Amino acid sequence: MTEEIFRRDGYMSEFESRVVAKDGDLIELESTAFYPGGGGQVCDTGTIRGEAVTEVVRRGGSILHLVPGNTLNVGDAVWCGVDWDRRYDLMQGHTGEHLLFASLKRQVPDLGIVKIHISPEDKHVVVDRDIGWEEVLEAVAFANRAIRENLPVTRSLMDRDDPGIADVRVRLDRVDDEYISVVSIGDIDLSACSGIHVMETSELEFLLVDRKASAGRDGTAIHFKVGDAAKDAALGLAGTCLLAAAAVGSDPDLLAAAVANMERRLASDAEAIRAMSRRELMALEPETVGDLDICSGVFHADRRTLTEAAERCKAGGGTALLVSSYDGVFAIVASADPRIICNELLPEVLKAFGGKGGGRPDFAQGGIDDPSQAGALLESLRDAVISAYKP
Ligand SMILES: [Zn+2]
Structure with missing residues (x-):
């Protein structure tokens, strides 16, 4: 059984531990701050005694670190480091996912969540239907107000028979535990989750939805970014919007209407040409x-x-x-x-x-x-x- 440091402290990135088992490239430590992934969030990477940890998996009560070609031995006291930039991005992304889905649900109350993916390269939620951009933009505005208000993000254990569980986003049929780990964001969201989160919404800095795509039978994937990646994407999109507005000779605020008008005009011209x-x-x-x-x-x-x-x-x-x-x-x-x-x-x-x-x-x-x-x-x-x- 590995002691899970990330459970009590999600911000510890460097720690000392001891190798308790070794099976080829797989290393088990007495205690670890490496998150093995879960809830849609991919695992951490980093180093054990300077040797690269490329993957972390949970096996029963143990957490195993993949350290290809390692020179570690059972009993070694080791200094370990989690790749903090990657881990913090994943924490921001995970809290961002809770906040985004809660915000979308305010627009579409019976919206269902199908899948979650939080990795450094891509963050998205798959919801059970397509949602209009108007609703998505309202939700993003709500989420960014919550970020500015700096709401606390806390984790607690809740008895599955607690009547308060009715307010929690949880599929009780999928959880066996007597006590359920619940993550709250201020008073706007309660969700069953055992992932790793930031402590306050201001740590997200900024949240942006930059793409919607069909996820086939599952519904629609809503891709989002947080922090600097969200700011950079927003700058890029603002630039595209300004260039497009200049190209069609419209005020940026009126771009959507101008393009809709152009579409209508093109359709009627095409119809006239066909005739x-x-x-x-x-x-x-x-x-x-x-x-x-x-x-x-x-x-x-x-x-x-x-x-x-x-x-x-x-x-x-x-x-x-x-x-x-x-x-x-x-x-x-x-x-x-x-x-x-x-x-x-x-x-x-x-x-x-x-x-x-x-x-x-x-x-x-x-x-x-x-x-x-x-x-x-x-x-x-x-x-x-x-x-x-x-x-
Ligand atoms: Zn979660």
């Missing part, structure tokens, strides 16, 4: 080249409209060479003339543009990536058709 392309395609007349009737052009039309026009041209005995630059570059070659093998001709031409295509002898389709090549692609198709039919 125009549709009319052009409907009115497309074939031109006669030798004994071929060719309907051709570059249009801003969706695939269905382009396909309908190609089928119409073919039904009239013609050859359609249609290119759309609407959603990537999409091309159709369709012909009623058996001399034109569409599913050979089109892939051959597309290959020269780095694209691919296929289909039937009388109807083939395909595409290329570069929208600036739409006109050149049409020219190549025309050349290929004209030279294919020539004797």
